[in-house]
Amino acid sequence: MEKIVLPDINDLHQISVYEQNGGYTAARKAFGQKPDEIIDTVKKSGLRGRGGAAFSAGLKWSFMPKATNKPKYLCINGDESEPGSFKDRQIFEYNPHQLIEGILIASYAIGAKVTYVYIRGEYHKWIKLFEKALSDAYEQGYAGEKMKEKFGTEFSCEIYVHKGAGAYICGEESALMNSIEGKRGYPRVKPPFPAQNGLWGCPTTINNVETITNVPAIINKGWEWFSQIGEPKHPGTLLYGISGHVNKPGVYELPSGMLLTDLIYNYAGGVSGNKKILCIIPGGSSMPPLRGDQIDGVKMDAESLKAVGTSIGTAGVMVMDEDTDLVKVLARIAKFYYHESCGQCTPCREGTGWMLKILNRLAAGEGSIHDLDLLVSVASNIEGNTICALGEAAAWPVRHMVTRFRDYFEQRVKKEVTLQVANKVHSMRHTAFPLTEIKE
Amino acid sequence: MEFKFTEENLTKIEGILKKYPEKKAAVMPVLYIAQEQNGWISQEVMKEVAALLDMHSDEVLGVVTFYTMYHQKPMGKYHLQVCTNVSCMLRGAYSIYNHVKDKLKIENGGITEDAVFSLEEVECMGSCGTAPMIAVNEDFFENLDEQKVDQIIESFKDRN
Numbered sequence: 048m049e050k051i052v053l054p055d056i057n058d059l060h061q062i063s064v065y066e067q068n069g070g071y072t073a074a075r076k077a078f079g080q081k082p083d084e085i086i087d088t089v090k091k092s093g094l095r096g097r098g099g100a101a102f103s104a105g106l107k108w109s110f111m112p113k114a115t116n117k118p119k120y121l122c123i124n125g126d127e128s129e130p131g132s133f134k135d136r137q138i139f140e141y142n143p144h145q146l147i148e149g150i151l152i153a154s155y156a157i158g159a160k161v162t163y164v165y166i167r168g169e170y171h172k173w174i175k176l177f178e179k180a181l182s183d184a185y186e187q188g189y190a191g192e193k194m195k196e197k198f199g200t201e202f203s204c205e206i207y208v209h210k211g212a213g214a215y216i217c218g219e220e221s222a223l224m225n226s227i228e229g230k231r232g233y234p235r236v237k238p239p240f241p242a243q244n245g246l247w248g249c250p251t252t253i254n255n256v257e258t259i260t261n262v263p264a265i266i267n268k269g270w271e272w273f274s275q276i277g278e279p280k281h282p283g284t285l286l287y288g289i290s291g292h293v294n295k296p297g298v299y300e301l302p303s304g305m306l307l308t309d310l311i312y313n314y315a316g317g318v319s320g321n322k323k324i325l326c327i328i329p330g331g332s333s334m335p336p337l338r339g340d341q342i343d344g345v346k347m348d349a350e351s352l353k354a355v356g357t358s359i360g361t362a363g364v365m366v367m368d369e370d371t372d373l374v375k376v377l378a379r380i381a382k383f384y385y386h387e388s389c390g391q392c393t394p395c396r397e398g399t400g401w402m403l404k405i406l407n408r409l410a411a412g413e414g415s416i417h418d419l420d421l422l423v424s425v426a427s428n429i430e431g432n433t434i435c436a437l438g439e440a441a442a443w444p445v446r447h448m449v450t451r452f453r454d455y456f457e458q459r460v461k462k463e464v465t466l467q468v469a470n471k472v473h474s475m476r477h478t479a480f481p482l483t484e485i486k487e
Numbered sequence: 488m489e490f491k492f493t494e495e496n497l498t499k500i501e502g503i504l505k506k507y508p509e510k511k512a513a514v515m516p517v518l519y520i521a522q523e524q525n526g527w528i529s530q531e532v533m534k535e536v537a538a539l540l541d542m543h544s545d546e547v548l549g550v551v552t553f554y555t556m557y558h559q560k561p562m563g564k565y566h567l568q569v570c571t572n573v574s575c576m577l578r579g580a581y582s583i584y585n586h587v588k589d590k591l592k593i594e595n596g597g598i599t600e601d602a603v604f605s606l607e608e609v610e611c612m613g614s615c616g617t618a619p620m621i622a623v624n625e626d627f628f629e630n631l632d633e634q635k636v637d638q639i640i641e642s643f644k645d646r647n
Contacts, residue, residue, distance in 0.1 A: 118508075130572040130611035168519075168556045169568075169612050171625035207506040212515055212554030215610065229507075229514040229540075231553040247508060290574035290615035297616040332573055332611075363615065365574055379576055383610055389553075 050300045051264045051276075051284050052257060053141055060176065062183040065144040071189055073263035074151045078200045085156040089262065092270035093282045097134075098124055098218070098255030099331070099360050101281065101349040104262075107252060110242035111157040117249040121159040122227065123150060125166040125256045126211055126218035129331035130383060131363035134286035135256040137298050139166070139173035142260065143180035147189065147206065149259035152266055154204040157252050161205050163227050164256075168212040178208055215387035219435045220253040222389070233389050234435035257286055278304030281348035281359070289315040291366040292322070304348040311366060322368040326452070330360020332380050333440030335447035339369070356447070374459050377448050378406035384441035392433040399441050401425050406445075414460045422449050490531040492539070496520050500539065510540045514550050518557055527558040555609075563598045563605030565643045567591075568622040571608050574615035579632070583619050584608060586633045590640060603647050604640070 058064045065071070077085055090105025111119060123146070127135040138146055150162050166174050184190045188197030190206050209227050211217050217226045221235035224246050245251020261283055265273045274282045281303045287310055290296045294316030301314070307327065311317065318324055324339035329347065335357040337345070345351065349359045367376065385399040402425050408414045426446035429438045449456055492500065503516045517540065521532045528551050530544075537544040551557045558566075569584045588594065591604050598605040614620035617629035621636065628639055 127613055128611060131574050131615050132611075133613040133615045136613050167613070168554075169609075169622065172627065210516065210519065212519070213556035213609075214554050226515070227507075227512060228509070229511040229542075229550065231549050288616060290618060291577040296574075296618070328573075365577070365615075367577060371577065376573055376576070379571070379573055383572060386610060 048284075048302060052145070052260045052286060053137055053298070053300045059142050060140065060144070060180060062144060062180070062187055062189075065142075069267070070144055071148055073266040074148050074155075074189070075198055077152045077155055077266050078198050078202060082156045082158065085152060085266065088270045089156070089265060092265045092273040093279070094258065094261055094265060094273065095281055095283075095349065096255055097257035097261075097285070097361070099129070101359055104254060104258050107242075107254070108153065108157050110240065111250050111252055112242070113158075115250055118161065119157060119159045120246045120249055120251040121150065121154050121157060121162040122220070122223060122246065122251060122253040123162060123164040123256055123259055124218060124220065124223060124253055125164055125170075126215075126223060127170075127256070127361075128167055128215040128218050129333065129361050129363060130380070131288065131290055131328060131331045131365045132361040133288050133290070133363070134298050134361065136170060136173045137286065138256050138260050139170070139177045143177050144184065144189075145263055146177075146256060146260045147181060147184050149262040150206055151189070151194075151204065152262050153252070153254065153259055155202050159204060159252070161207070163207050163209045163246075165209045165211060165217070165223050165227065167217075168210050174208060174210055181206060181208065214389075215383075216389045216435070216437060219437065222435065223253060224251060231389070233391050234437070236434055277302030278346065278348040278351070280350045285347065285359075285362045287314075287347065288361070288363040289366065290363065292319045292368040292371070293317065293366050294319055304346045304351065307342045307345045307347055307364070310347065310364060315366070318366065318368050320368070322370065324366060325369045325371050326367040326373060326376075326448075328365040328444070329357055329362075331363040332365070332383065333443060334358045334360040335443045336451065338451055341451075372410075373448065373452055373455055374406065374410045377445060378403065378410045380444050381406045381441070384437065388437060388441065392438065394429045394432040395438045395441060398425050398429040398438075402441070402445050409456070409459055412459070412461070416457065416460050418460065419449055419453070419456050422446075488529070488531060490521070490525055490529065490535050492521070492535065493524060496524055511542055511546075514540055514542065514547060515554070518547070518551065522557060527561050561598070561602070564603050564647065565623050566605050566607065567640075568607045568609040568612070570610065570612045570614065570618070570620050570622075572611040574611070575618040575620060578618040580619040583621070583631055583633065583636055586636055587621070587640070590637070603644065 086105055086108045094104045095101040125135050194203040214232045216222045217232040219234045222232040226232040241251040276282050284300050285303050287299045299314050326336050328336045352359050381403040385403045388395045388399045390396045405418050405422055423446050426442035429442040503513050517536055525532050533547040534544045537547045571580045571584050593606050595608045614629050619631050620629045
């Protein structure tokens with residue numbers, strides 16, 4: 048199987064090696080076409096975003112307005128902070144020039160003169176590696192003003208790196224733009240969408256690192272070729288990041304639609320100690336978990352996972368064996384979202400804290416059976432009631448873990464049930480009794 | 488204590504400003520430079536950054552408090568960041584974290600008396616495939632066990 052994003056070529060991060068292997072020929076080819084042709088090719092290829100939402104990349108590009116006096120921007124999302132997701136760092140390290148080439152093509156297609164590559168602040172090493180590749184590209188005329196000479200075109204674009212500073216929410220596209228603008232990373236209310244009103248109020252497209260790295264191959268080999276790899280509705284390869292209780296954790300580039308069991312047992316070396324699988328999170332910690340006995344025949348692509356009630360996310364597969372304390376795992380996940388909630392929307396800001404408190408109570412053995420329903424209720428009240436998808440990201444694992452592992456969680460609650468009414472006035476508010484009749 | 492950027496850093500900042508259409512957008516990279524020079528972000532640093540970028544110092548404060556990587560107090564010379572998120576947790580991150588706590592006798596956010604080490608429990612660092620991990624300042628140490636953690640801490644003690 049041919050690899051697109053991370054081919055097995057030694058020293059591919061060096062510009063000379065990249066050039067020897069056909070590097071920057073796709074950009075040259077693209078500059079000879081009309082921008083609309085490129086957008087059309089990418090649309091037909093079926094390339095979908097690799098950052099979590101799996102939205103059609105070509106369609107996203109086509110939203111950029113043609114007639115506008117404002118400058119247009121491209122942002123590359125390399126914030127990669129979703130727990131269980133560690134794929135983009137491989138691209139920065141092993142194939143940065145293909146990302147740069149993808150940026151050139153995308154910039155040309157949407158008419159962007161400036162690109163900001165947003166990389167999470169903790170990735171010091173990978174920022175340096177990418178900046179090295181970028182400065183080589185500038186030197187060789189593959190970016191900046193020199194492009195006109197190198198490619199013999201009128202088009203040129205600038206690429207800048209913007210370093211994050213430890214906020215998960217900046218992976219959300221509108222928070223990412225606020226962060227580049229030098230503000231707190233608060234997500235914006237949509238609409239208006241970035242293509243109309245993005246960076247500094249100008250038309251902006253935001254794509255994930257892996258998505259853009261696929262583009263040069265699509266231009267060079269054609270959309271027909273790409274659309275035939277893996278699952279037809281979610282074609283191409285995916286960087287599956289497998290972590291947790293497996294013998295060989297790591298990133299594996301394979302066609303989309305791989306069987307989950309195939310990934311775990313044939314590529315990641317099986318479960319450590321030959322134990323059974325209790326739980327799997329298929330796409331990073333915010334995706335609904337699956338039971339170990341639910342994964343037979345489940346394929347890893349957006350549509351197949353949707354059918355079994357979860358989502359592809361970033362294809363970061365977390366494997367938990369039968370001895371895992373799921374209550375503690377869920378409490379840890381809840382802690383993460385509590386920590387990362389930006390605090391703009393009340394349901395998320397308060398709800399994440401409540402879920403954490405309840406889960407900590409359960410983990411300490413102090414939870415009651417009512418807490419399980421309370422968790423589902425709190426989670427359901429966050430979902431759909433927030434500006435951005437962090438609400439769903441926090442609620443999904445809780446709601447689905449508690450419902451799908453109800454038996455497991457019920458074993459962990461206190462046996463005796465004490466009926467408590469914390470606040471009688473509050474609890475009677477919807478009754479016909481006048482408040483004065485409530486007695487202790 | 489008054490804070491002024493060094494000439495060298497002012498030149499760097501000039502280069503950064505060229506990347507953005509607005510001065511304010513440079514606040515994050517400029518804060519990084521300030522932190523590198525000063526060790527942490529003090530009130531004086533924020534005032535200076537604000538003056539340089541035509542911002543209000545409260546706006547800068549808003550940015551500093553939002554992002555966890557800007558330190559609002561002095562940190563140890565070697566800042567240990569232990570990830571305890573799920574992928575690391577499944578591979579023993581909490582025993583590593585507790586081991587570091589016991590060894591250095593500091594809590595989360597704490598700093599050793601000699602100011603050589605400080606400790607922070609951090610969220611996912613993207614080392615899920617090579618878990619568990621510790622980052623010391625900017626460098627990642629991965630695939631750890633308690634023995635390796637001891638070696639790392641000793642090596643930094645020696646370096647000091």
